[in-house]
Amino acid sequence: MPVDKQSPILRATGLNKSYGDRAALIDASFELWPGEVLAIVGESGSGKTTLLNALAARDQPDSGSVEFHLKDGALTDIFKMTEAQRRLLARTDWGFVHQNSADGLRMEVSAGANVGERLMALGERHYGKIRATACDWLARVEIDPARIDDLPRHFSGGMRQRLQIARNLVTQPRLVFMDEPTSGLDVSVQAKLLDLLRQLTQHLGLASVIVTHDLAVARLLAHRMIVMRRGRIVETGLTDQVLDDPQHSYTQLLVSSVLQP
Amino acid sequence: MLKDNTSDVTVGEAVASHENQAVDQHFNFAYLDERTKRMIRRAILKAVAIPGYQVPFGSREMPLPYGWGTGGIQVTASVIGPHDILKVIDQGSDDTVNAVNIRRFFQRTTNVEITTQTQAATLIQTRHRIPEMALTEDQIIIYQVPVPEPMQRLEPRERETRSLHGLAEYGLMHVKLYEDIARYGHIATTYDYPVLVNHRYVMAPSPIPKFDNPKMHMNPALQLFGAGREKRIYAVPPYTSVESLGFEDYPFEIQRWDAPCELCGSRDSFLDEVITDDQGGRIFVCSDSNYCETQQNTVEQTAVTAAQSVLKDV
Amino acid sequence: MTTPVLRLTNVSKQFTLHHQGLTLPVLQNVNFEVAAGECVVLDGTSGMGKSTLLKLIYSNYRVSAGSIQYSQAGLVPLELTTASPRELIDVRRHHIGYVSQFLRVIPRISTLDLVAEPLLAELGNYEHAVKQAHDIASGWLTRLRIPERLWGLAPATFSGGEQQRVNIARSMIKPRSLLLLDEPTASLDALNTQTVVTLIQEAIAAGAAAVGIFHDQSVGNQLATRRIDMTNFRSITCAAQ
Numbered sequence: 001m002p003v004d005k006q007s008p009i010l011r012a013t014g015l016n017k018s019y020g021d022r023a024a025l026i027d028a029s030f031e032l033w034p035g036e037v038l039a040i041v042g043e044s045g046s047g048k049t050t051l052l053n054a055l056a057a058r059d060q061p062d063s064g065s066v067e068f069h070l071k072d073g074a075l076t077d078i079f080k081m082t083e084a085q086r087r088l089l090a091r092t093d094w095g096f097v098h099q100n101s102a103d104g105l106r107m108e109v110s111a112g113a114n115v116g117e118r119l120m121a122l123g124e125r126h127y128g129k130i131r132a133t134a135c136d137w138l139a140r141v142e143i144d145p146a147r148i149d150d151l152p153r154h155f156s157g158g159m160r161q162r163l164q165i166a167r168n169l170v171t172q173p174r175l176v177f178m179d180e181p182t183s184g185l186d187v188s189v190q191a192k193l194l195d196l197l198r199q200l201t202q203h204l205g206l207a208s209v210i211v212t213h214d215l216a217v218a219r220l221l222a223h224r225m226i227v228m229r230r231g232r233i234v235e236t237g238l239t240d241q242v243l244d245d246p247q248h249s250y251t252q253l254l255v256s257s258v259l260q261p
Numbered sequence: 262m263l264k265d266n267t268s269d270v271t272v273g274e275a276v277a278s279h280e281n282q283a284v285d286q287h288f289n290f291a292y293l294d295e296r297t298k299r300m301i302r303r304a305i306l307k308a309v310a311i312p313g314y315q316v317p318f319g320s321r322e323m324p325l326p327y328g329w330g331t332g333g334i335q336v337t338a339s340v341i342g343p344h345d346i347l348k349v350i351d352q353g354s355d356d357t358v359n360a361v362n363i364r365r366f367f368q369r370t371t372n373v374e375i376t377t378q379t380q381a382a383t384l385i386q387t388r389h390r391i392p393e394m395a396l397t398e399d400q401i402i403i404y405q406v407p408v409p410e411p412m413q414r415l416e417p418r419e420r421e422t423r424s425l426h427g428l429a430e431y432g433l434m435h436v437k438l439y440e441d442i443a444r445y446g447h448i449a450t451t452y453d454y455p456v457l458v459n460h461r462y463v464m465a466p467s468p469i470p471k472f473d474n475p476k477m478h479m480n481p482a483l484q485l486f487g488a489g490r491e492k493r494i495y496a497v498p499p500y501t502s503v504e505s506l507g508f509e510d511y512p513f514e515i516q517r518w519d520a521p522c523e524l525c526g527s528r529d530s531f532l533d534e535v536i537t538d539d540q541g542g543r544i545f546v547c548s549d550s551n552y553c554e555t556q557q558n559t560v561e562q563t564a565v566t567a568a569q570s571v572l573k574d575v
Numbered sequence: 576m577t578t579p580v581l582r583l584t585n586v587s588k589q590f591t592l593h594h595q596g597l598t599l600p601v602l603q604n605v606n607f608e609v610a611a612g613e614c615v616v617l618d619g620t621s622g623m624g625k626s627t628l629l630k631l632i633y634s635n636y637r638v639s640a641g642s643i644q645y646s647q648a649g650l651v652p653l654e655l656t657t658a659s660p661r662e663l664i665d666v667r668r669h670h671i672g673y674v675s676q677f678l679r680v681i682p683r684i685s686t687l688d689l690v691a692e693p694l695l696a697e698l699g700n701y702e703h704a705v706k707q708a709h710d711i712a713s714g715w716l717t718r719l720r721i722p723e724r725l726w727g728l729a730p731a732t733f734s735g736g737e738q739q740r741v742n743i744a745r746s747m748i749k750p751r752s753l754l755l756l757d758e759p760t761a762s763l764d765a766l767n768t769q770t771v772v773t774l775i776q777e778a779i780a781a782g783a784a785a786v787g788i789f790h791d792q793s794v795g796n797q798l799a800t801r802r803i804d805m806t807n808f809r810s811i812t813c814a815a816q
Binding site for chain 1: 415424428430431432433435436439440442443444507508509510511
């Protein structure tokens with residue numbers, strides 16, 4: 001079987017995290033390969049956000065390791081890197097799309113500045129080029145480029161999320177984390193956003209970890225799925241596998257609870 | 262260090278020397294106790310060692326409120342010695358309230374010689390301007406700083422800005438400049454224009470007009486900055502690179518005027534606009550009063566010499 | 576003797592429904608092989624697990640026991656039951672195709688793009704590659720008699736038969752070595768059914784192996800090189816846990 005011998009882009013091993021007495025994450029491990037989209041599914045309190053934060057180096061786990069395959073290097077433990085290296089990574093090779101777009105945008109600067117910030121942080125000093133790149137990305141996320149100078153506070157929720165995506169993808173990261181990217185949005189807006197995410201992850205070959213409680217989002221976007229309950233991974237596999245042939249009792253409960261249209 | 266002072270005594274100087282009193286015996290030399298001075302000097306040394314980096318210091322209570330130059334005064338008080346010659350200016354002028362009061366304060370507490378001549382001074386404390394005449398290696402210029410953090414408006418959290426400085430993450434500064442160009446078609450910042458010092462730290466040069474920014478670059482004098490309320494000291498050592506931020510296609514540019522100074526004819530100095538009547542009449546006058554006077558004297562001298570030579574020939 | 580493309584050994588499947596306290600046995604002792612150029616047709620009445628078997632091969636369902644091995648000429652056989660998700664994604668992308676009865680409609684994607692997608696995943700997205708993929712997709716849609724005026728629309732509003740033909744185009748546009756066919760002609764008229772039969776025959780003639788379920792006996796007869804009776808794999812009936 002001609003499976004190429006590259007390394008996983010992200011590897012989590014034995015992650016544990018407690019908040020006082022409460023164990024929020026217990027022994028979580030998995031590998032993610034380039035171009036794969038992984039959905040982490042679970043209800044509130046399942047530990048999915050804790051896991052995402054550990055993976056994205058936002059919150060150090062109590063034990064275990066998270067390794068990321070650097071662009072021109074090897075699998076490296078992200079918590080053994082310096083703060084400077086992690087921040088650089090977060091600005092270049094990683095993306096993080098927040099549930100609440102206000103957390104992932106600068107609300108008081110224009111859309112163009114939001115998209116161009118990463119470029120400027122990396123030393124791009126030509127205003128014209130920055131603006132052209134920003135226009136290009138706004139178009140790609142289906143925001144009218146004429147709105148490049150508008151503030152995000154004048155955008156709708158769906159537009160803000162798409163702006164967030166553009167802001168993250170402008171440096172062509174290889175790994176994108178998403179925390180409930182469609183929650184709180186109207187259904188039609190969700191559909192548009194999901195479609196955009198689907199196309200972009202495919203076209204750009206992004207690896208992605210998406211936390212969601214919505215199984216439909218997982219089915220549409222993800223190749224693979226992890227189901228979490230009370231801090232543990234209870235089931236993992238291909239998305240269609242887990243949704244169509246759930247093995248664990250909790251997964252069966254979750255799948256059967258979804259309202260069919 | 263004493264400078265040879267041969268020019269005519271100006272009105273400002275006459276007033277100042279008339280006000281000259283004996284040193285007030287209730288205070289230590291230059292008001293601050295020696296231990297405080299030592300603490301501030303240590304901060305200054307650190308600042309000089311890391312050009313552009315904001316060094317926290319234990320800012321003392323001074324006999325004037327925050328916002329009136331307490332930082333600059335503390336720095337001056339820590340470096341001033343009995344043989345220094347002090348010049349104090351406010352927006353370029355020796356005669357405004359702030360300058361007069363600060364100068365009087367140092368006279369009371371040190372009795373050093375004071376001057377309005379830029380070239381005669383060893384220490385120059387300034388609010389919001391750099392003198393037009395070039396400084397030398399024997400001089401120290403001390404700036405009064407309101408807000409030492411250049412990114413404060415964009416990122417009010419100090420915890421965050423310290424990290425940004427530490428990691429040299431200055432994308433945010435350029436975001437501000439980008440926004441200006443997007444909104445106004447050009448970089449709208451005209452004073453306190455951010456600079457990159459020694460190719461490493463981004464610094465707020467204090468609210469000097471951007472016109473003055475080029476003077477900071479490779480200046481032979483030592484430049485010290487004090488912010489009393491914010492409790493920060495920073496420095497630009499002599500002959501240090503100071504580059505104003507900009508874009509390749511929107512580079513940093515200084516202000517220019519269409520008219521010369523009404524009083525001395527200078528086309529090279531920073532001009533203040535003075536409204537002369539209710540019909541909107543205006544004139545432009547040098548902001549740096551000493552420079553303007555000197556120019557006027559030079560013009561007069563030239564005229565007198567020319568007239569004399571004409572008369573001689575008659 | 577070349578390795579068969581597909582080999583099932585002692586495969587069994589039961590569904591354990593934890594919340595209903597039930598175990599539903601469906602298949603046991605499934606053993607058979609399929610070689611390149613063969614079309615194996617599964618025979619049996621409804622509920623005998625024909626669809627389940629196809630889904631097990633596609634790894635949509637997990638086996639309860641047994642082995643399913645996929646081989647390609649010149650390469651190490653892959654044990655599908657224990658393969659990593661990555662290997663499964665790879666094998667589905669390049670080698671094993673599943674033609675179901677239902678088109679999974681993805682909102683906002685045009686028919687042409689939908690059909691071309693499997694080719695694009697391989698070629699990347701350079702402009703000429705996109706053009707090429709669209710050309711091939713157009714060919715398939717024409718052959719399956721989808722009117723050109725519909726190509727720019729998303730298939731959500733198409734008739735069942737039209738959707739099914741789009742589905743077939745999408746599933747078969749990329750040549751694969753193993754085709755799993757789950758009632759592909761179910762909602763088609765006679766003319767289109769015949770076209771699909773021809774397409775499948777062409778694929779098999781080109782060296783693919785196929786396993787299929789056909790409700791229509793004549794279709795099954797046209798395509799089958801071999802038939803397998805599902806009663807051989809029947810499990811004992813439902814027992815409470």
